[in-house]
Amino acid sequence: MMDRKWRTVCFLMFVMIAELLACTAVPPPAPAPSPQPTVGETAPAFPSPTSLPPTATPTVPPPTPAPSPTPQPSFAFAVAADIRIYAGPGRYDSPRFFRGACEAIAALGEIAFMVSPGDIDPPAGVLWTLTTTLGTDFRWYPAVGNHEVETPEDMNWLRSYDYGPVNPGPSGCPTTTYSFDYENAHFVVLNVYCDVHGDTVTDGDIPDHLYTWLAADLAATTKPHIFVFGHEPAFPQPDALTGRVRHLGGSLDAHPTRRDRFWKLLRERGVRAYICGHTHNYSAVQVEGVWQLDAGHARGMGDTGAPSTFLIIRVDGPTVTFEAYRDDMRGGPYRLVERGTLSAGP
Numbered sequence: 001m002m003d004r005k006w007r008t009v010c011f012l013m014f015v016m017i018a019e020l021l022a023c024t025a026v027p028p029p030a031p032a033p034s035p036q037p038t039v040g041e042t043a044p045a046f047p048s049p050t051s052l053p054p055t056a057t058p059t060v061p062p063p064t065p066a067p068s069p070t071p072q073p074s075f076a077f078a079v080a081a082d083i084r085i086y087a088g089p090g091r092y093d094s095p096r097f098f099r100g101a102c103e104a105i106a107a108l109g110e111i112a113f114m115v116s117p118g119d120i121d122p123p124a125g126v127l128w129t130l131t132t133t134l135g136t137d138f139r140w141y142p143a144v145g146n147h148e149v150e151t152p153e154d155m156n157w158l159r160s161y162d163y164g165p166v167n168p169g170p171s172g173c174p175t176t177t178y179s180f181d182y183e184n185a186h187f188v189v190l191n192v193y194c195d196v197h198g199d200t201v202t203d204g205d206i207p208d209h210l211y212t213w214l215a216a217d218l219a220a221t222t223k224p225h226i227f228v229f230g231h232e233p234a235f236p237q238p239d240a241l242t243g244r245v246r247h248l249g250g251s252l253d254a255h256p257t258r259r260d261r262f263w264k265l266l267r268e269r270g271v272r273a274y275i276c277g278h279t280h281n282y283s284a285v286q287v288e289g290v291w292q293l294d295a296g297h298a299r300g301m302g303d304t305g306a307p308s309t310f311l312i313i314r315v316d317g318p319t320v321t322f323e324a325y326r327d328d329m330r331g332g333p334y335r336l337v338e339r340g341t342l343s344a345g346p
Contacts, residue, residue, distance in 0.1 A: 072317030073183035078105050078114040079311040081231075081277025081295040084147055086302035088125025096331035097300040098126065101310045102133035104325060104334040108312065112182065113138070115189065117277045117295060118145025118231030121154045123161070139164065144176050144191040145231040145277065149200045159199075170213035173199035177210070179217050185315055186223040188214065190230040192252065204232040204278075205255050206262040214262075218269040225320055225344075226271045227313070232278045233294050234259050239281035239306040240338070241326070246279040266290045270344040272320050275311070282309040282324060284340060291342050293322060301331045310334070313342075320344075 080101055087098040095103060105111055111134075120126045120142050130140050141163065148154040159175045169177025173194035180187050195201045196209040206214070218226065232251040238244060252259045266274055273291040280303050282296030296309035307326035314321045324338040 073185075074314075074316045075112045075183055076108075076110065076312055076314045077112050077182075079117070079275055079293070079295045079313065080105075080114060080298035080309075081117045082119040082145070082280050082297035082303075083116065083126050083299055084119045084121045084145075086299040087120075087129040088122070089128060092125075092302075093129070093132075095300075097302055098298055099129050099133060100300050100327065100331065101298045101308060101325075101334065102129055105310060105312075106134050111312070113141060115141045115143070115187070115227075115229055115275070117143045117189075117229045117275055119147045119277060120145065121147045121151055123148070123154060123157050141180075141187070141189055141229075143189045143229050143231055144173075144193060144199065146193070146204065149193045155200060167217065169194070170196075170209055172196050172201075172209060177213070179221075181221070181223060183315065184223055184317075185225040185227065186218075186221040188217060188226070188228045190214065190228065192230045192232055203254065204251060206252065206258050211258070211262060211265070215265055218265065218271070224318065225315055226269060227273055227275060228266060228271055229275050231276060233276045233292060234263055234274060235285070235287050235292055236279055237281065237283035237285055237292075237294060239279075239296070240283050240324075242281075242306050244281055244305050246281060251278060263288065263290060272342045272344055273313075273322070281306050282326065284322065284324065284338065296326075300327065304329060308334075 083098045086092045093099055114130065116126065123142055127140060130138055142158060142161070144158060148158060163178055164180070166178040166180040168174040169191065173191045176191040176199050177194055178189055190210065191199050192204050192206065193200050193202050194210055195207045232247070234252045236245070236248045236251050236253060252262070267289045271290060273293050275293045275295060277295050279294055280297040281294060283294045285292055293311060295311050296306060297303045298308055298310050300308045307329050309324060309326045312323040312325065314323070320342040322340055322342055323336055325334040326337050327334050
């Protein structure tokens with residue numbers, strides 16, 4: 001009997017203990033401690049979300065504008081030769097003579113300067129007509145012709161003339177032979193009557209003394225366009241309209257060996273043109289790769305054997321063209337009769 005009671009008491013006690021254990025909360029296990037860096041190590045840095053940079057938006061740089069092309073030099077100059085006597089104040093101050101050519105040049109617009117390859121005596125009269133019609137600051141570059149060589153007063157005038165900033169010629173003709181630059185072009189004005197002994201001593205030639213100076217001058221320039229001027233042609237030609245022939249065998253061709261050496265130099269240096277006068281006949285020919293422009297005469301009615309003529313040379317960047325203007329041989333207006341491109345030699 002006692003055993004049954006004891007078993008009952010024990011059973012009840014077991015149930016009570018089980019219920020007490022079931023109601024007791026079991027605390028969760030403590031989290032494992034974070035590993036600590038050892039001596040000599042650095043704990044890794046983890047930036048907070050607020051310290052992270054915003055996502056970069058890729059930017060496309062604006063296109064670089066193409067450079068503007070450098071403007072190419074563009075200018076024009078005039079050539080008028082063999083004006084002698086028919087200029088200046090007084091009797092010949094008329095459109096029927098040199099003044100008519102100057103007025104036609106003025107009507108063409110912006111002309112930078114004029115070169116006159118000889119026979120411009122008296123030079124003071126030519127300068128008077130030029131400045132009267134084209135302005136007092138108009139630049140004129142005269143060359144010596146055979147008629148100036150004959151007249152000491154004319155030579156003295158040309159020796160003392162203000163040519164502006166130019167490179168002087170060789171001894172014998174340091175003032176009447178010269179060169180200068182304008183924009184992208186180089187200009188050489190020769191006194192073909194010059195030698196070591198003076199500026200009026202030859203009959204029209206390119207002797208060693210003048211040739212050596214010219215070769216050095218051409219070698220020194222870096223300009224892409226070169227023009228050489230002298231009074232006498234290397235290869236005299238008939239007039240383009242009338243066919244008149246003058247000074248054949250009495251120009252630079254009177255000394256063919258030196259003439260040919262001179263022409264070879266022009267070709268090798270890529271000279272655009274040799275521009276001359278003397279014959280009073282206009283012609284434009286290319287001889288062995290070099291252009292020869294004979295400007296004829298600009299005397300108006302002072303020579304009725306061929307039309308009065310002047311040339312306009314236009315330099316437009318890499319291109320060089322020439323225009324020939326002639327009157328009607330009756331003192332009438334000048335009109336354009338020929339245009340061409342002056343290609344350089346090799």
